[in-house]
Amino acid sequence: xxxxxxxxxxxxxxxxxxxxxxxxxxxxxxxxxTAILFxxxxxxxxxxxxxxxxxxxxxxxxxxxxxxxxxxxxxxxxGVLLLAGGLWMARRGPRRKKPKDPAKPxxxxxxxxxxATPGPKEAFIVGLVVYSPSLTFVAAIQVIATARAxxxxxxGAIALVILITIVFVWLPLVLYLIRPERxxxxxERFNAWLRRNGRTLVIGAMVVAGVLLTIxxxxxxx
Numbered sequence: 078x079x080x081x082x083x084x085x086x087x088x089x090x091x092x093x094x095x096x097x098x099x100x101x102x103x104x105x106x107x108x109x110x111t112a113i114l115f116x117x118x119x120x121x122x123x124x125x126x127x128x129x130x131x132x133x134x135x136x137x138x139x140x141x142x143x144x145x146x147x148x149x150x151x152x153x154x155x156g157v158l159l160l161a162g163g164l165w166m167a168r169r170g171p172r173r174k175k176p177k178d179p180a181k182p183x184x185x186x187x188x189x190x191x192x193a194t195p196g197p198k199e200a201f202i203v204g205l206v207v208y209s210p211s212l213t214f215v216a217a218i219q220v221i222a223t224a225r226a227x228x229x230x231x232x233g234a235i236a237l238v239i240l241i242t243i244v245f246v247w248l249p250l251v252l253y254l255i256r257p258e259r260x261x262x263x264x265e266r267f268n269a270w271l272r273r274n275g276r277t278l279v280i281g282a283m284v285v286a287g288v289l290l291t292i293x294x295x296x297x298x299x
Contacts, residue, residue, distance in 0.1 A: 078224035079234050084289075085217035086241035088282040094277030095119075095207050095245040096248050098192055099265040103253050105195045112250045118204020119243045126210040127218050127235050134222035146298060148223045152295025155216045159287030162212065166280050204246070213286045214242055 086173045102111040108144070137147070188206060191199040240247075252260040 082220040086238040089213035114200040118201040149297030156290030165281030
């Protein structure tokens with residue numbers, strides 16, 4: 078249970094936006110406070126959603142032996158959704174940049190507007206938005222919720238999943254507190270790589286998670 082949930086959490090953590098935002102906040106006027114509030118927003122969102130998903134699935138008693146069919150049906154459904162999403166993104170291809178029209182400037186998105194002038198409130202809200210639950214995160218929590226484990230074991234597993242999922246927030250912050258200049262250089266280089274390969278990374282994570290869950294669901298139902 079723990080290995081499967083942790084593996085899905087690793088795939089859920091592959092969110093290029095989180096690291097890009099972390100880099101911006103760590104380069105702001107008040108980097109420590111801003112990055113900590115970004116982390117707080119990420120923790121609040123992931124904890125709340127993990128509790129909701131866990132309680133909802135446990136209420137359906139999917140961990141019980143006689144609920145094998147719906148339990149593996151949920152996994153198969155999540156797997157198919159992840160596969161469909163990954164394949165759709167791959168087939169769609171990257172967005173082509175339209176020629177800029179000076180008369181019609183492009184309107185930035187919510188996250189872009191908030192990180193343009195990073196403050197405590199904006200950092201917290203961005204943490205909530207960036208870490209709204211992904212299918213891979215939902216899949217990781219459902220593995221724990223449908224396993225025959227004690228509440229204490231489940232809580233520990235959920236804490237580990239959350240820790241892994243938001244690794245791109247707390248790890249840069251820890252490294253910055255230890256070696257701020259070196260961390261800034263590393264983030265700059267890594268962000269350049271993410272801008273080139275982030276989309277491929279997300280598609281790969283979705284397809285891998287989708288294949289694993291689909292196979293698990295089919296084997297369980299068979």
